Amino acid sequence: MSIRKLFSRRFLASAVTVPLVAGSLVFVTPGVAEAVTCGQSWSNKDPGWGTGTHSAESPYTVPLHSGMYGDCRVTSRVSTGIKLWYHCYRRNSYGNTWTHVRIDGTDWKGWVWDEYLNDGGSYYPC
Incomplete structure (x- = not known):
């Protein structure tokens, strides 16, 4: 050859x-990372409450988000130990559960990642 x-x-x-x-x-x-959707619906099904324990950013505050993803806008920060009234929870597309809460004594509401709640968050699905 x-x-x-x-x-x-x-x-x-x-x-x-x-x-x-x-x-x-x-x-x-x-x-490509999937798009995050914020502002999910919720309903007040849970009579229970809990407190924030910590967050990745601070051992003294817990962020409330506009949706059930870490990339959703932080609407406020709550000091750990403050009573948070639970409404319900949802699981996002990453498999993480988030609880919709209201800060005791206020009308401020938002989503908190269940890892940041002292008892793991709500047991009532939205």
């Missing part, structure tokens, strides 16, 4: 293999 034919076959094999491998990488790479 001549060198020219051998080179041509190797070149053709490489020319076919490279696009196949490159094309498969598109399917292997992770997708």
Whole structure:
């Protein structure tokens, strides 16, 4: 077999293999992060209450969000130990549960990640 034919076959094999491998990488790479939706509905089903214990940002405050995702706007921060009246909970697309609460003695409401609540949040689904 001549060198020219051998080179041509190797070149053709490489020319076919490279696009196949490159094309498969598109399917292997992770997708774009999903869009976060804030402002989910809720209903007042839970007669219970709890308190915030801590947050990732501060050991002394717990953030209330406009929706059940960490990327949703923080509407206020509550000092740990303040009574939070539970309404209900929802599970977001990441599998995390969030409880909709009202700060005792106010009309301020929002979503709190259940990891930040002393008893794990509401047991009543929205």
